[in-house]
Amino acid sequence: MSLQQDLENRSGNKCELCTGTNNLSVYDVKPSDIGGGGVDGSLLACETCVTQIENPDEVDANHWRCLNDAMWSEFRPVKVVAWRMLHRLKKEGWPNDLLGMMYMEDEELSFAKATNDHLDESEKIIHRDVNGVILEAGDSVVLIKDLKVKGSSMVAKQGTAVRRISLDHDNEKYIEGKVGPTQIVIITDYVKKMAEKE
Known part of the structure; x- marks a missing residue:
């Protein structure tokens, strides 16, 4: 089975972040040397989510209210991306409440912090x-x-x-x-x- 098929089976053919079903593709969570690639380092994501993850200027905060559910995923790459996006949106206010509820193992947290996405430019x-x-x-x-x-x-x-x-x-x-x-x-x-x- 291909990685795409494995992720489609895991997610039920839905974006693992927003549950959308359009233009789904494998998203490799960086850095690959920590994530390990494959099923444990990737997620199935729709075009809208991938575009906004990779282009911070195009982020629509309301789209990411879906993280209210995604943050509870049992799968490490989904939790890592949810945590990073909630940090990126902290200025909106509501993500801070979700971050306060989120639980991550030490290994997951160090993976999430590895790209410094959670920091403001001045803090990096x-x-x-x-x-x-x-x-x-x-x-x-x-x-x-x-x-x-x-x-x-x-x-x-x-x-x-x-x-x-x-x-x-x-x-x-x-x-x-x-x-x-x-x-x-x-x-x-x-x-x-x-x-x-x-």
Whole structure:
């Protein structure tokens, strides 16, 4: 069975956010490295919902009153998108009441916060490499100097590639990634973002 068919079966052929039935498609909830893709990282959504999720300027707050039901979904990707959209609409007032009632496991909440969609532009923490290039979750970076790894005798050598980094959501200077088998915290001043083809 295809992913689309799995999601159609799960949702009863309806948008998992607003229950609409027009122009349904698979919506992959970002970032894929946390969501994991597939059924556990995707939802079935109508064209109206997808357009408004991807274009914040086109959001019609009244359309999203449907989240009153969607937020109780048993499926992680649906809850994550509901939480993100309620945060995006906080200025409307009513979403705050729904957010106050919503319950999410720690893992679901960290997935929901991973894109920083819930923050106002002024609150967003932006991670930048040594050259000022913006870093995003899932990027690959190269160390520009030898780094001692705290708590071990290991030294991460200059030139080492660290793939699929994750970002610290509280501090723009910290990222995490694996050097060999070890997950380490790295200061952004000591990394350079790798081009896609490297």
